[in-house]
Amino acid sequence: MGWLGIFRMGLVQSCLGAIVVLTTSTINRVMVVELMLPAMLPGILVGLHYVIQLSRPCFGHASDQLGRRTPWIIAGMTVLAIGGVLAATATAWMAESTLYGTLLAVFAFILIGGGVGAAGTSMLAMLAAHVPAQRRAAAGSIVWIMMITGFVITASTAGAFLDPFTTTRLIQVTACVAAIAWVVTLLALAGVERSAAQQSTTRTDELNPPDQQPNQEDDGDFRTALREVWRDQDAKHFTIFVFVSMLAYSTQDLILEPFAGSVFGMTPGESTQLSGLQNAGVLLGMLLVAVIATRGGATRWGSLRTWMVSGCVASSAALLALVLAAQAGPSWPLAPTVMALGVANGVFAVAAIGSMMALAGSGPKGKEGVRMGLWGAAQAIAFAIGGFFGTMLYDLLTFVGISGAHAYASAFAIEASIFLWAAFLATSIPQLSGGGAQRDYKTYQVWKVTS
Secondary structure, eight states: HHHHHHHHHHHHHHHHEEEEEEEIIIIIHIIIIIIOOOOOHHHHHHHHHHHHHGGHHHHHHHHHHHHHSSSHHHHHHHHHHHHHHHHHHHHHHHOOOOHHHHHHHHHHHHHHHHHHHHHHHHHHHHHHHHHGGHHHHHHHHHHHHHHHHHHHHHHHHHHHHOOOEEEEEHHHHHHHHHHHHHHHHHHHHTTHHHHHHHHHHHHHHSSOOGGSOOOOOTOHHHHHHHHHHOOOOHHHHHHHHHHHHHHHHHHHHHHHHHHHHHHHHHHHHHHHHHHHHHHHHHHHHHHHHHHHHEEEEEESSSSSHHHHHHHHHHHHHHHHHHHHHHHHHSSSHHHHHHHHHHHHHHHHHHHHHHHHHHTTTHHHHTTTHHHHHHHHHHHHHHHHHHHHHHHHHHHHHHTTOHHHHEEEHHHHHHHHHHHHHHHHHHSSSSOOOOOGOOOOOHHHHHHHHHO
């Protein structure tokens, strides 16, 4: 797959993120602040959509078996778009009937989780399968940068259209975003997999003589495929790091916008734009590392592991600044603090993405979906636990009489400590830099025989 194909996959990821950012940020804030519902309600709903994503390894294995990723991506985006619109509709319904609105929201977030799992896993597996080894880290960075760009554009644009806020306007804005995302996905996918498969087949035939082609005889056994991936120590260590770092990241995911509304008095549109500012910081952090640290898919200054550790430590420091913001109130420069948190998150994220793409492309052909699915499932578990934990902690602390500002500060402080734990875990990941992280199929076969 060439750079144009990578860019088109980035468009798909941007569309996926555009729908998700409205459901996990804006709709969450509306439930807590405008409808005055318990913070645990959106915490449970968002956690549910992450629990559904535990099926990611199954989606990845299914796309491995089909030999095509495009049908799974289109089906996933369709389900995701429908789920996003239903989530906005359910939120509006909650203003009239909390019970029936909640029941519809449960169904909507199940659809969102399934759609993200099917589309996201298959798209990343397509990249890992068809992008040459020397481009994988750069490809992963480009796709995630474009996803964050989708976050920024959607949050900023949708935030402007949401004010003056009404639940009807929320449904209209969400439906427009979902429709645009679905159409752009179809256009971006047209013909790209067929062209990439032809290029990959030619390259594989040149590199592997007929007697050295990858063995696919056990492809039908999902448990065997998953067990082989888990026996890879690099993959196992990276899975644990993904879980802990995403746990740290997600703890603030559902409380940042309500925090801005409750403590700083921001409107729904303003807090949505604040979320866009955070994602802009993530984008800046990713671009920063891409420009100063990489060249041709290899690290130029420092290893991928070093950048992951640095990003986690910086994220912890930014969260401690949010602890101070909760104490200081409206006089604190909230926007620069949130921007700094985004930049730090972007630094560790882009290094993790480069490592993920390198590790996903290792091993035999046809197993990329399982590897991506495993890491996607680890992220989903972390987000489910982290999002619910943050909202539960806030509700619990306010229930026992602690002020909202102090409750938010406690959640941010715990998140900062988890980021430090993630930084420690990252030090145990083998040096992942450029070509040193790439293992061709022959090396994998030696590992498989001797393990």
